Amino acid sequence: MYIFLDLDGVLVTEDKIPITDLELLEANYAKFDQTALQEFENVIRQYPNTKIVISSDWRTMFSLEEIKSRFSDDIAKLIVGVTPCAELQKFFRHREVLDYLESNHLTKEAWVAIDDIAEHFPKGTPLIVTNCYRGFDQPAAEKLTTLLQAQEAQSLKVKLHLQLDLVPEQKLPAVQWFLNHLETHGDSVLEALINASAAGEERRPGKNS
């Protein structure tokens, strides 16, 4: 899944510092909020197939390398680019996301935008809106986890469909049943698979030795 990530109001929280305190304002300028960053990175770490595209105005002020350097190394590796700048118009940030997907032939990819300004996107867009003072917080992390989990279930289903040719004929009805079940109970099937693999890990001899 592609994540189009805004920074100001998401990983850089809006200052509540009085505008007169210039020294403090300068010290806090363009600094990532470490709680928000950690909250975001903890989610992404569970889904290493995720790709992150920076949609923030930062892309016009800093190089991609500079932006990446603010993230942990493992997460920075998942940042694949920045959106192009569209003309300032209604929903311009949504336009920029679509332009990025079109020019990279990714229009069939699942995506979600994370932004503190809902008005940049038309209704019905896959969007997680953050509170600009809190940034990417726990409720945002829960929403993103749900989306990434659903996406993982979906791509597992696609993979299984693609491999139907390889299934021996006598086992096809069972696999077909599984796929239908996945269709209606995707989340719970995925959860059962995750639990089963965790239980397998625990049972493995010598794990704690």
Ligand SMILES: [Mg+2]
């Ligand atoms: Mg913003």
